Amino acid sequence: MRAAVYYGANKVEIADVPEPSPGAGEVKVQVGFNGICGTDLHEYFAGPIFIPTEPHPLTGAQLPLVLGHEFSGTVTEVGDGVTGVHAGDRVAIEPIYRCGHCGPCRVGNYNICQHIGFHGLMSDGGMAEYTVVPANMIHQLPENVSLELGALVEPMSVAYHAATLGQPQADDTAMVFGAGPIGIGLWFALRGKGLENxxxxEPSATRRAAIxxxxxxxxxPxxxxxxxxxxxxxxxxxxxxxxxxAGVEPAVNTALDCIGARQPLVSVAIxxxxxxxTLQRLVMNESRIQGSLCYxxxxxxxxxDLMSQGRYDTTGWVDTIGLDRVVDDGFDALHAGAKMKVLVDPAEVAA
Incomplete structure (x- = not known):
């Protein structure tokens, strides 16, 4: 099968690799769409950063490996012991590997597992025709949620998790700094939580126009x-x-000038x-900075659920490309700011 294989900085090749088969407790997925994430860009232009150069403690994988952790698809096969998942199911993938025994995992906060791994960063991922995932990563998609939207569940969940940590109420005034994909996701999440204000x-006219x-x-600003x-x-x-x-100091400084007393600034940026x-600005206002990681x-x-209600829209900010174009029309275009969000369709073949 065809896949985008990462070998190191500035080296991703579309290669023929063996088609995987599910083992016990695993599910094989025919990938519908896979989003290119900012983390993928960091890995491509400056990596390896998170991609392991030695076997990962949870997955045993190391580079070279197939990229892709934001994806949706259709189940084609299930391994022994898998229940509640069947061939033909349309699914989104929650790509976190967790150890299950560290302090955060024991209290249910597996998104900050001390040994955390991601499908497509610490294992062969979804930028391929097929991939195999543990059954606990599977989330069923309703019939009215497209596979394109399904591939956005992962980044939109990053934003939704951050929005939830801010504990906003419907009549609150909220602010989002940065109108990239996560900023857009925050806006959708806050609106989904009932906020009008x-x-x-966003300093970029193009991004302002999109949102x-x-x-x-x-x-x-x-x-x-x-x-x-x-x-x-x-x-x-x-x-x-x-x-x-946004992840830049001017945005943080302006945000601290805007935050109400005893209210949170939630950071979901790298x-x-x-x-x-300085902390003095927080002290004088009794405000706080809250970190947010994953989902x-x-x-x-x-x-x-919000997608099934029609609360998310891809118009004007999401582009779709074939696997053969992942470097030029994916990584390079995103890095240059020519596109905002790119979904890779592994089934699309260049003419």
């Missing part, structure tokens, strides 16, 4: 004093919850450069 802060087309209200606007809008109270999906923000099964179920 959500402002998305505005979905119905969002945006603020341009290059032409507006965002903190002053929020103070005026909230009668001096400040925002009730802020979410940083910071490539160290922040110099749990409950987040997947919540996102799939």
């Amino acid at each position: 959500v402002y998305v802060v 505005e087309a979905l119905g969002a209200t945006t603020l341009d 290059t032409s507006l004093d965002v903190a002053e606007f929020v103070a005026d809008t909230t009668d001096g109270r400040g925002a009730d919850a802020i979410f940083d999906a 910071y490539e450069k160290p922040l110099t923000t 749990t099964s409950a987040d997947f179920d919540a996102v799939i």
Whole structure:
């Protein structure tokens, strides 16, 4: 079968690899669509970072391996001992490997497992025609949720998990910094939780236009004093919850100027450069920074339910390409800012 195999920085090849078969407790999936994630970009342009160069403690895998951890597909075969999953089921994959015995795992927080692994980063993944996953990664898709949307369940669950940690109430004022895919996902999640007053802060005119087309209200920090606007809008109270999906210091500093007393700034970004923000700003406001990592099964179920209600829309920000175009029209286009989100269709063959 055809697959996108990662060998190291700037080296991904579309290769013929053996088609996998499910073992006990495993499920074989014909991949419908696989999203390219920011983590994939980091690995391609600067890796290996998370992809192991020695056997991973949970999966035993190391590079070279097949990329892809954001994907959906159709079950074609189940291994011994698998129940509740059948050939023909349309599914999204929750790609976390967890040890089950570390402190976080024992209390149910397996998204911060001390030995965490991801299908498609620490094992052969979904940027291929077929892949095999443990049965506990399977989430059924309703008939009215397309496989394209199904491939977005994973990144949208990252955003939904962060939105939940912010504990917003329906009448709150919330802010999202960054209108990339996770920022868009945060806007969808907050709207799905009933919030009407959500402002998305984004300096890129292209990204502002994309999320505005979905119905969002945006603020341009290059032409507006965002903190002053929020103070005026909230009668001096400040925002009730802020979410940083930008990952740059100017966004964090502006967010801290906007946050209300005793309210959270939830960070769901990866910071490539160290922040110099001081804790004094938090102390004087009794506000806090809350980290957010990945998701749990409950987040997947919540996102799939919202998708079945028609609360997510891919118009204007999602492109689909074939596997043969994954480098030029995928990694390179995303890195250059020419596209926002790319789904890879392994069944599409170049003419």
